[in-house]
Amino acid sequence: MTLLRIEDLKVHFPVRTGRFGGGKGLVKAVDGVSLTVNVNETVAVVGESGCGKSTTGNAVLGLAPITAGRITFDDRDIATLSEAERRHVWREMQVVFQDPVSALNPRRTIAQSIGEPLVIHRHPKDQIAARVDELMDLVGLNPDQRDRRPGALSGGQRQRVVIARALALNPRLIICDEPVSALDVSIQSQILNLLMRLQRELGLSYLFIAHDLSVVRHIADRVAVMYLGVVVEEGPASEVFANPMHPYTEALLSAIPLPDPKLRDTRKRIVLEGDMPSPLDPPTGCPFVTRCPIAEAACGTARPDLAEFAPGHMVRCPPRLRSRD
Template identity: 50%
Template sequence: MSAQGEPVLEVRDLVKHFPVHSRGVVRRRVGDVHAVCGVSFDLYADETLGLVGESGSGKTTTARTLLNLERATSGTVSYGGRELTGLSRRQMRPLREELQIVFQDPYASLDPRVTVQEIVAEPLRIHGRYDAAGRAQVRELLRLVGLNPEHGNRFAHEFSGGQRQRIGIARALALRPRIIILDEPVSALDVSIQAGILNLLMDLQSELGLSFLFVAHDLSVMRHVAHRVAVMYLGRIVELAPTHQLFARPSHPYTQALISAIPLPDPRKERARRRIIVEGDVPSPISPPSGCRFRTRCPRFATQLTESERTACVEQTPELADRGTGAPVACHYAQPVRLL
């Protein structure tokens, strides 16, 4: 699929900061956690856009802010030409029918006190769409995600982790949404189970015409499911490219390091491949580095750049723009490299 036509979801300069307060009886605001800082992207019809990065990069916060589960500090999110940021819970309710989410943990995201039938039926009841045919709708949804409709009278704890995630997907599909945000939907599952869930999602996308924002930290998963991939580091998108291009010739040093860490099944290729090592810890999001946020860990910063080039990295924040590589990258000195 190619990104063509009008986007179904437009995100511009999205910012989300969390206040940090001092300890003690009188709690004062002493700073902010810069979780998401100026994120922009488009999501198109029938597309899977991957959002990847290390833990703490801001992926999940971005996903939750898109749905107003977290209130944006600034920036805009538009769906079908309508601005979502700033809407109240009541104003968002009609839009929930078309914007849904599947959470990471299939054990914590399902109510253990009610049956699977009621879990999947809940969105239909909330939006007044559960009628005489409601039970049949739920049975069809369970069948659609590969579960036995006869097991709808069971409780969530009676299912395996993979089956529970299928229940969560069925619940997200109940209102026939256009967009589903998948917040690391397979990271809590065994590798043998992950492939079944990923194949199910791709089949559902093809059959129902869905758009996915797929949040994950595993680039191997993205290579399998995403049409485009946005790489996040410390609250910013540092590279956004079609999946085949990103894996063939990544341009940002951080993306290159992530891809070089993916194990190869061929031992000879694995031994001969080029490794790019990123040393040091991720800086604190309370006080991120000036200029390029990756410069404190960039393997090229200290050894391959001139003094004037390093000064630019320290003083100037690189914008996410096409610098002749064919896709947007936030690096002053982006250089595509073939790794796999």
């Protein structure tokens, strides 16, 4: 069952250009993204900084204006909801941001931060303390930490507070926006394991945003790789990792550290030339054409559509699709 559906989403921002700001331009942060997240599923959106993955998540949350396209949650078009209906949807859709330091008010205690959504949504006051204790236990925080402030906690503990707060209203979907990128590697695995346990126990769905494919290897059911505002490859995580088809996906996977030195010697590291073009002036045709090692003349004339390479495995690369035939 599909919980979240994103259809041909576009998020464009008007900007001033030129030396004195006299010109006008359009930043195409997201330029035609379609994704679905099913019940009890984790869909990872990965790509370099500036590819539009966080803007996609913000558009779902109502934090970025939608230029075109449609977002439905539980078969309800978010754009057409009344204020009361939208408020109900926000209860079922929560977010865990990248930096727990900036996500938490340093003046509030841990109990106050976790209980904030309960207060805002008028949860019975005499039940808030018990609910906070329940949430702290659920994410692995000790009861004696409830009166501490964020500055007295470690980075991993602060992120557990943020997760507990996100769970306060019993959501069905959590948008995880780089939730472990600010943490040490050893702590990253703990938080990822926590998220997977919570999904099993509570039946959660995740839209998991990350720039590092190694982070999503074990947590994601499906992976969508974004580049310059569009999805260039999407499919089951096992299929994308085992058989990447888009040159950009191959380059990202080649950068994942391997623990076995013998395997490191056998794998070719793909280093992309140049930087990602500006979304203010994207290339004509395929968005990856300026850095692609297998680009053809036709790649610079028209943007290719996502096409099915294998069941459920989509790729936006005609040269690779032709190699299948």
